[in-house]
Amino acid sequence: MKVIAHRGFSGIYPENTMLSFEKAVEAGCDVIELDVQETKDHVLVIIHDETIKRTTDGEGYVRKYTFEELRKFNAASIKKNFDFLPIPSFEEYVAWAKTTSVTTNIELKNNRFYYTDLEKKVIDLLQSYDMLNRVMFSSFNHVSMLKCKQLAPDVPCGFLTEKEIGNAGYYVKSSGLDCYHPDVTNLSETVVKNCKKHGVAINAWTVNEMGDLRKLYDWGISGAITNYPDICKAFVNNANKNL
Ligand code: G3P
Ligand code: MG
Numbered sequence: 001m002k003v004i005a006h007r008g009f010s011g012i013y014p015e016n017t018m019l020s021f022e023k024a025v026e027a028g029c030d031v032i033e034l035d036v037q038e039t040k041d042h043v044l045v046i047i048h049d050e051t052i053k054r055t056t057d058g059e060g061y062v063r064k065y066t067f068e069e070l071r072k073f074n075a076a077s078i079k080k081n082f083d084f085l086p087i088p089s090f091e092e093y094v095a096w097a098k099t100t101s102v103t104t105n106i107e108l109k110n111n112r113f114y115y116t117d118l119e120k121k122v123i124d125l126l127q128s129y130d131m132l133n134r135v136m137f138s139s140f141n142h143v144s145m146l147k148c149k150q151l152a153p154d155v156p157c158g159f160l161t162e163k164e165i166g167n168a169g170y171y172v173k174s175s176g177l178d179c180y181h182p183d184v185t186n187l188s189e190t191v192v193k194n195c196k197k198h199g200v201a202i203n204a205w206t207v208n209e210m211g212d213l214r215k216l217y218d219w220g221i222s223g224a225i226t227n228y229p230d231i232c233k234a235f236v237n238n239a240n241k242n243l
Helices: 018-026 090-097 118-128 142-151 168-174 189-197 210-219 229-241
Strands: 002-006 031-038 044-046 103-108 135-139 157-161 179-182 201-205 223-226
Touching: 002 018, 002 201, 002 229, 018 031, 018 090, 031 090, 031 118, 044 090, 044 118, 090 118, 103 118, 103 142, 118 135, 118 142, 135 142, 135 179, 142 157, 157 168, 157 201, 168 179, 168 189, 179 189, 189 201, 210 223, 210 229, 223 229
Parallel strands: 002 031, 002 223, 031 103, 103 135, 135 157, 157 179, 179 201, 201 223
Antiparallel strands: 031 044
């Protein structure tokens, strides 16, 4: 089971910052999950919410700021005792990720506000760094995932869901996609079996409880998206020894 660091090592470090990504790699994660949106002047940035209020010292919509304006807000303010950290650009992340061995689960945050051609912009940037073969895409916006698959057929794509889909494996496979990304609280063994039957990988979020880790490991799912990649990695290493 792969350890996927949710917004980086967000259990301890400010989410979706370069520090949280660096710490996730140090913790031994296999994959980093992050959220991509777009500024007013069309720069791709890494931030979870559509507004900057929860995670920075500012407020307002991401899409209403230019990149230069956005960079002045402190993305470290979500946690205590960290010095200033800017909202990273997606390009800054990709350039850094290229120097590591980590792969990336890029979540396109376009389910509440649709950023025109976000899919193409993300793919073009990855291509310019020759990094398309080290990523996978996911989104709650399933139409956007179909678009990604069309533009980059070799990149694994997954449907994110908040509510359980009984025949998820069939739904994903018949849509031409590769993965199912459910909320762990809604995942049942029946759905795991359905996905396996259709050759669909499951990456569940957000796995921060030991009981959930054990259950998902025993079910043999593909990846656990966690805020604590250190603990998750230690659990998986230990469980693998006892196989
Ligand atoms: O990609 C897994 C997870 O990040 C989806 O939910 O809201 O944390 O982006 P959210
Ligand atoms: Mg996400």
